[in-house]
Amino acid sequence: MGATGSKLEKALGDQFPEGERYFGLENFGNTCYCNSVLQALYFCVPFREQLLEYYANNKNTVDAEENLLTCLADLFTQVSSQKKKTGVIAPKRFVQRLKKQNELFRSYMHQDAHEFLNFLLNELVDILEKEAQTSKSDQGMPSEKVANGPSGSQREPLVTWVHKNFQGILTNETRCLRCETVTARDETFFDLSLDIEQNTSITSCLKNFSSTETLNAEDKFFCDKCCSLQEAQKRMKIKK
Secondary structure: OHHHOOHHHHHHHHHOOOOOOEEEEOOOOOOHHHHHHHHHHHOOHHHHHHHHHHHHHHOOOOOOOOOHHHHHHHHHHHHHOOOOOEEEEOOHHHHHHHHHHOHHHOOOOOOOHHHHHHHHHHHHHHHHHHHHHHHHHHOOOOOOOEEOOOOOOEEOOOOOHHHHHHOEEEEEEEEEOOOOOEEEEEEEEOOOOOOOOOOOOHHHHHHHHOOOEEEOHHHOEEEOOOOEEEOEEEEEEEOO
């Protein structure tokens, strides 16, 4: 390391993770929201590894169309393949593609990192789903699985590696206070909006998220068993 080592390398010394790269991302005036999310995603190791694997499998595709997925994969590959352990990279190609794709990010105003993360993850899922459908069509296979359902033609959504890393399941439970019948419905999510209080923990915030709410007055619940509006208790449980 010697005199050429960065302050970060010197500070970490022998504790610097083997094979890891710590690179800052250049800010193009108002892209701190974007850089923050990109850094968080890069250090989500399972996501990074699958993205790098995707890049390795697809980089030689002749007719590959540039999109946010290919630009993100290219950026992560640039960072992970650096000879130096620390430094700065300009995510110019990714930011240009982002602005081209969504006019919301073309202005010089600061944007919300959470909104950007939602947009990016959904965009990656759309790209992977389209590629999977195209691949199946080229092989003469049905583009989606057909599951046995009441109608006989219920389609199963494709589960991508983005889903496997980030998607969870919420159970929305409602209990009628008259007949005690519990109605439960599962919903998928990529993120949770938690009320963060001072001097508390994520565990505590998650407990508050799942706290019971009483539905009464104008907010009464229509119970199918009672066939009328009834007072009820409602809560959201994190199933997965």
